[in-house]
Amino acid sequence: MNITFYICAAVAIVSTAMVIIGTNAVHSLLYFIVSLLATGLIFFILGAPFAAALVVIINAGAIMVLFVFVIMMLNLGPQTTEQEKSWLSPRMWAGPAILAVVLFIELVYALISFHAASPDVKVVTAKDVGMALFGPYLLGVELASILLLAGLLGAYHLGRLSPGDREAKE
Amino acid sequence: MLEFLWLVPVLPLAGFAALVLLGKRITNPVVACISVGSVGLSAIFAAIAGISFIMSPPAGNGYSQTLWTWIQVGNFSPAASFYLDALSVVMMLVVTFIGLLIIIYSTAFMAADEDYRRFFAYMNLFIASMLILVLADNLVFLYLGWEGVGLCSYLLIGFWYKNSQNGLAAIKAFLVTRIGDTAMAIGLFLLFATFGTLDIQLLSQKISQYPVGSTTLILAASLLLAGAIGKSAQLPLQVWLPDAMAGPTPVSALIHAATMVAAGVYLIARTNFIFINAPAVMTIVAIIGVVTLLIAGFSALVQHDIKRVLAYSTISQIGYMFLALGVGAWSAAIFHFMVHAFFKSLLFLCAGVVITAMSGVHDIFKMGGLRRKLPLTFWAFLIGCASLSALPLVTAGFYSKDMILWQVWSSPSGGPVLWAAGLVGALLTSLYAFRVIFIVFFGEPKTAVDYKPAWRISAVLVILAFLSIVGGFIKLPMELEKLSVQAQYVFQAIAGVTSLAGILFAYLLFAGERRFVRSLLNSKLCVILRDLWFADWGFDWLYNNLLVRPYQWLAFINRDDFIDSIYDATAALCGFCNKVLSASVNGNLRWYVSGIVIGSIIIIAFVVLL
Amino acid sequence: MVKISLEFGLGLALVLFSLGLTGVLVRRNIVFILLSIEIMLNACGLAFIVVGSYFNQPDGQVMFFFILTMAAAEVAIGLGLVMQMYRKFHTLDTNSANLLRG
Numbered sequence: 001m002n003i004t005f006y007i008c009a010a011v012a013i014v015s016t017a018m019v020i021i022g023t024n025a026v027h028s029l030l031y032f033i034v035s036l037l038a039t040g041l042i043f044f045i046l047g048a049p050f051a052a053a054l055v056v057i058i059n060a061g062a063i064m065v066l067f068v069f070v071i072m073m074l075n076l077g078p079q080t081t082e083q084e085k086s087w088l089s090p091r092m093w094a095g096p097a098i099l100a101v102v103l104f105i106e107l108v109y110a111l112i113s114f115h116a117a118s119p120d121v122k123v124v125t126a127k128d129v130g131m132a133l134f135g136p137y138l139l140g141v142e143l144a145s146i147l148l149l150a151g152l153l154g155a156y157h158l159g160r161l162s163p164g165d166r167e168a169k170e
Numbered sequence: 171m172l173e174f175l176w177l178v179p180v181l182p183l184a185g186f187a188a189l190v191l192l193g194k195r196i197t198n199p200v201v202a203c204i205s206v207g208s209v210g211l212s213a214i215f216a217a218i219a220g221i222s223f224i225m226s227p228p229a230g231n232g233y234s235q236t237l238w239t240w241i242q243v244g245n246f247s248p249a250a251s252f253y254l255d256a257l258s259v260v261m262m263l264v265v266t267f268i269g270l271l272i273i274i275y276s277t278a279f280m281a282a283d284e285d286y287r288r289f290f291a292y293m294n295l296f297i298a299s300m301l302i303l304v305l306a307d308n309l310v311f312l313y314l315g316w317e318g319v320g321l322c323s324y325l326l327i328g329f330w331y332k333n334s335q336n337g338l339a340a341i342k343a344f345l346v347t348r349i350g351d352t353a354m355a356i357g358l359f360l361l362f363a364t365f366g367t368l369d370i371q372l373l374s375q376k377i378s379q380y381p382v383g384s385t386t387l388i389l390a391a392s393l394l395l396a397g398a399i400g401k402s403a404q405l406p407l408q409v410w411l412p413d414a415m416a417g418p419t420p421v422s423a424l425i426h427a428a429t430m431v432a433a434g435v436y437l438i439a440r441t442n443f444i445f446i447n448a449p450a451v452m453t454i455v456a457i458i459g460v461v462t463l464l465i466a467g468f469s470a471l472v473q474h475d476i477k478r479v480l481a482y483s484t485i486s487q488i489g490y491m492f493l494a495l496g497v498g499a500w501s502a503a504i505f506h507f508m509v510h511a512f513f514k515s516l517l518f519l520c521a522g523v524v525i526t527a528m529s530g531v532h533d534i535f536k537m538g539g540l541r542r543k544l545p546l547t548f549w550a551f552l553i554g555c556a557s558l559s560a561l562p563l564v565t566a567g568f569y570s571k572d573m574i575l576w577q578v579w580s581s582p583s584g585g586p587v588l589w590a591a592g593l594v595g596a597l598l599t600s601l602y603a604f605r606v607i608f609i610v611f612f613g614e615p616k617t618a619v620d621y622k623p624a625w626r627i628s629a630v631l632v633i634l635a636f637l638s639i640v641g642g643f644i645k646l647p648m649e650l651e652k653l654s655v656q657a658q659y660v661f662q663a664i665a666g667v668t669s670l671a672g673i674l675f676a677y678l679l680f681a682g683e684r685r686f687v688r689s690l691l692n693s694k695l696c697v698i699l700r701d702l703w704f705a706d707w708g709f710d711w712l713y714n715n716l717l718v719r720p721y722q723w724l725a726f727i728n729r730d731d732f733i734d735s736i737y738d739a740t741a742a743l744c745g746f747c748n749k750v751l752s753a754s755v756n757g758n759l760r761w762y763v764s765g766i767v768i769g770s771i772i773i774i775a776f777v778v779l780l
Numbered sequence: 781m782v783k784i785s786l787e788f789g790l791g792l793a794l795v796l797f798s799l800g801l802t803g804v805l806v807r808r809n810i811v812f813i814l815l816s817i818e819i820m821l822n823a824c825g826l827a828f829i830v831v832g833s834y835f836n837q838p839d840g841q842v843m844f845f846f847i848l849t850m851a852a853a854e855v856a857i858g859l860g861l862v863m864q865m866y867r868k869f870h871t872l873d874t875n876s877a878n879l880l881r882g
Contacts, residue, residue, distance in 0.1 A: 009792045016796055016819055020803035025811055032815060035796075039826055046789070046833040051825075051841045058848055063818065063855050070859045071811060074866055080809075083873075087808045096805030099767050104798040106771060110778045111790050122836045132838040133845070140842075144849040151853030158860030757878025759813070763804055 005045050012038040023084035025071050029064060036060040050126040171222040172233050174215045175252050178262060179301035181212040182269075186294035189287055198286045202277040205290035209273050209297055213266040220259045231255055232371070234307055245366060253307035253370065260504055261304035261436055264511050268428045269297045271630045275519055276420040278624035279526070283418075289329060293424070296322035300429050304436060309358050309368040312437070316354070316401070319430045320347050326425060327417040336416040343410040350400015350407055354437075357393025360386065361444075374443040382447045391444045391451040395458075398434030402488050405462045409709050411485055415477040419522030422477060427484050427514035432507045435491045439500050446498070452583060456496025460591045463489030467598030468703045471605065475532040476521050479606055482706075483558065484514060486595065490574055493592060497584040499577035506570040509641050513557035513567060516634035519627070520551040524610065527621035534606060539615035547623070548611050550631040555607055557638040559600030559673065562666030566642030571596060572665045576658060593668055600672025601679075608681040789830030796823035810865065810872050814858050821851045 015035040022028035040055035133141055185208025189201060196204075223233065236251035254262075273293060280289050299318025306312035328340030362368055364386050365376045380387060398404075403411035403426075414426055425431070438445060438455065445452050463486045470482035487510050494503035525532060527544055541548035557567035575592050578584040623631075679687050690696045702708060754765075800823060803816030825844040832840010862872070869876045 005788075009788075012792070013795055013799070016799045019819065020799060020806065020812075020816060025809070028812065028815060032818065035819070036822065039822060042792075042826065043829050046829060048829050048833055048841050048844075051829050051844050054845065054848055055825075058852060059822065063852055066855055066859060067811070067815070070862065074863070074872075076872070080872070084809060084812075088806070092806055093802075095764070096802045099764065099771070099805060100798045100802040103767060103771050103774070103801065104794060106774050106778055107794050107797075108791065110774070111787060111794070113778075121833060124833065124836065124838050124841060128838040129841045129845070132842050137842050140846055144846055147853050148849060151856045155856040155860045158857065158864055752881075755881050757881035759874045759877070760805055760808075767801065767805065 005042060008038045008041045008045070011035075012042070021088070023081050023088065025076075025080070026068070029067055029071070033060050033064050036064070047121050047123040049123065050129045053126075171218050172228065172254065173235065175219050175233070175235050175254055175305070176237055177215045178212050178219065178266065179252070179298050179305060181208045181215070182294045182301065183298035184208060186291050186298060189291040189294065194287075196287065198281070201287045201290050205273055205294055206270070206277065208294060209266065209270045212297070212301070213270045216262050216266040219254065220263050223254055223256075223259050234371075236307070240310070246362070248308050248310040248368060250311060251307040252305040254305065257436075257439060257504060258304050260508060261432075262301065264508050265297065265300050265304060265429050268511050268515055269293075269300075269424060271633060272420050272424045272428075272515060272519070273297075274626050275423075275522075275630040276418075278626040279420055279522060280418065281624075285329070289326075289418070292322055292325045292329070293420075296326065296425060296430075300433070303433055306370075308370060309361070309373075309441075312370075312440075313355070313358065316351065316397075316433065316437075319425070319433060320344065320351065320401070323347070323414070323425050323430055326421040327414045329417055329421065339410075339413040339416040343414045346407050346410040347400040350397040350434075353393045353400070354397025357390050357397065360390045360393065364390070370440065373441075377443050377447055380447060383449060384447075387444060387448045388450055391441075391448040392454070394437060394441060394444065395451060395455060398437045399458065400434070401437075402431050402434030402492070403485050404434070404458050404489065404492060405465065406709065408462065408466070408485050409706065409713060412478050412481045412706060415475070415481050419477070419518055419525065422481070423515040423518035423522070426481065427518050428511035431484060431488055432491070432511070435488065435495065435503055435507055438492075438495045439504060442495075442500055445495075449583070452496050452498065454496075456493050456583065456588060459489045459492025459494075459496055460588055460595075461489075462486070463493065463595040464591060464598070465707055467595050467602065469706050470602040471598065472700045472703045474534060476524065476534050476537075476606060476610065477518070477532060479534075479602060480514070480517055480521060483517075483599070483602065486599065487514070487558070490571065490592065490595070493578060493588065494574045497578050497581040497588070499574060499581060502570070502573040502577050506574055509557065509566040509570040509638070512634055512641050513554045513565075513638040516550060516554040516631065516638055517558065519631060519634065520547050520554060523547045523621075523623050523627060523631070524551075526623075527619045528617060531617070534609050536616050537610045538613040538617075539611070540619060541611040543615070543619045544621070544623075546628055546631060550635045551611065552607060553635040553638055555603040558603045559669045560596060560665065561669055561673075562662075564639060566638055566640065568666070568669070569642030572662050575665055576661050579661060593665070596665065596668050597672045597675075600669045601676050604673050604676035605680040608676060612681055786830065786834050789834075790827055793823045793827035793830065796820075796826065808873055808875060810862050810874050813874065814855065814862070817858075818851065818855065821847060 012035050015031045015038065018031040019028045019035065022031060036055055036059050040052045040060070043049075043052040043055060185204050188204050188208075189196075232253060232255040234251060234253050236249045239247050239249045241247065273290070276289065276293065280286055283289065296319060299315045299322060301315070303312055303315025303319060306315055324340045324344040327343055328337045330336050358368060361373065365373060367373060367376070377387070400407045411426060411431070415422055417425075445455070466482045466486035466489060470479050470486065473479045473482065487506070491503045491506050491510075494500075494506060523544065524537065524540065524547060527540070527547075528537060531537070553565070557565040560568040560571040562568050575589060575596075578592055579586070579589040691700065705711065754761075797820055800816045800819030803819060804813055807813050807816065825847045828840045828843040828847070830840070832838065832843070865877060866872060
């Protein structure tokens, strides 16, 4: 099963790389969905089936779909692809690449100075997660629900047309 | 009766308060009544106090009256207290009576002025301050009067403030006397630091036990001398007095002829115990006196403005008083002060009448032949000039000036040089005095004049003329005594001949066509001398270039105020930092994200590596 | 069910995180930036799950659950803001939204 893990990891890395260097928005979104599916599979391999299901249903199935809806609604057209190509000259990559590499090296250094023994893997079922959520993490659940309510109201308000636009539309 | 002493300065002060507080509601006659009444009452009480002092002198020849203690800090507790002895009796009587006469004169002279009430308020305040000065028992109280007369001098010189030249003259007077005042204040500090008291009687006791000629005493005496020089317009601080003639004529008569300019003389006479113990400073006093009287005499010889001639004459006569003080002739100096007050105020008041008659013209070369039009003024002016020139035997000036010259010759710190200089000064005095008489009152009339002075003015002129003649007869017994001594008789004769010679020379030079004088002016040297003497021997030019211009230059180059620029620099630094830092707030989203990333890199590096 | 060393899992999460960070820094289109943020969030979730499974505890999944909730809310509001920005500036370029500068 180790092979599966490594294959999924490779798929995730490659598709994420394709996301950030892509110029077509919808293509990048689709690559990201592939990356999310790979991540979900990794979760499953690691013995967290609940998290795997959550990734597929919510992350890939709701959030990415929302992205797709918005991009479709904006209806930008093919000139945006040209625009993206012009913005993504190789010169632009230098600074961000350096910063990201430095951060990566630091974090890897922090990681490998941490040595621990690895016990056996055990599947953590949804029931265990549920008992943890409604047990010690109850307050967090309530807060998360309030966050979602706030997000709902905010999205509704932000999505409304302003009076000027409403008149222009009508 | 001596306990009425405190009323003498307080009554004019009350008059001042009344005039200020009653405001515009009172009319001019009421103002005149308040002023004349308060000063008149003060004069009456002064006379009462003076007579009872002379009839039955109190123990120790001095009477002290304390009103209240001003402050009490440690062992420094100056009181508002008055002291009466022979010196202050003379000063008090002169100030009150001459002040009264001049105020009566002003009620008629200033009648047309719209600031009538303000004038009399200032005059009352001046008389009150001068009386505080002469009656003060300790040097702090004296300094209060000193500053008060300086303030009133400023206010009265710049009385017609709408003309900015008058204001500038007032500022000049105040600044120059301020230099002297500051030196005097430092002298007072020094005296207090050394002797622990500023009470004059206590001070004289302590100083009489102090070693003669010590540095402290010399320093204190020099500082007090500097204060006296400032107030009395002696060298080198005499530059303010000629310009102070910008004030109304009664002001010139009262302040700059009779009283305030004698404050320096009074100070030195009052603190004579310090000067006696510092012989070096006494010599300086004498030298200053003699140089001043010669310089001012030459300057007075070439002036055009009638009031400026009298101003330089004042400087010169006070030089005589300083000369007398410098050789230790205290009573001669005060006697000369009293007589000088009489004839100088008379001369100024006559000049006021002449100027009013000429409708405000001061130039003597525009006047002529006025003796027919203004007969009373002519005789009064003649008597005044005669007294000024020390005409022998009949005028008061003769007795006082002769007394000074005799003391200068015979005193151990005097000598022939000083005496000869004094004699030359006497010659100059009669020369310039009678120059004015011949040019103004004789000769052909240059301007038509039609003026009859009011009865108050004429009465005051008559009284002062009378005093200028008889004022010296107090000394007549002493004179008759002196005639028996051969040497003194000779000196008197010499002095008398000098003044008569001066009158003769003045007649030859200045009466009629003045042909000789005009031919003199053809030579270059004479023109240079004349211009030099006209500009007061260049002192104004010297001070202007030495002190005023550098100060103005400093003010000009500092007009951005370098101290302010330190604070401005702080503000500018903040502004600069703001500009630099706000370059990092450019609204660009990815710039901010890069900032976050760099920050987190640094923090993680710290955590990981340390 | 597979025993994987902790370093590999966390290393994968780190790689994905760095890729997402690069995306945020490099892209100019706001939608891509939001997408890159999603990548980073996902990588964090992966890290949590890896550690959680390493210690056989449900806390990792619980944290991932919260992260997901937060991501959902954030995406909703973010996309609303994107729409408002498009209405205002008529472009999705982040460089044009730089009015809030000093």
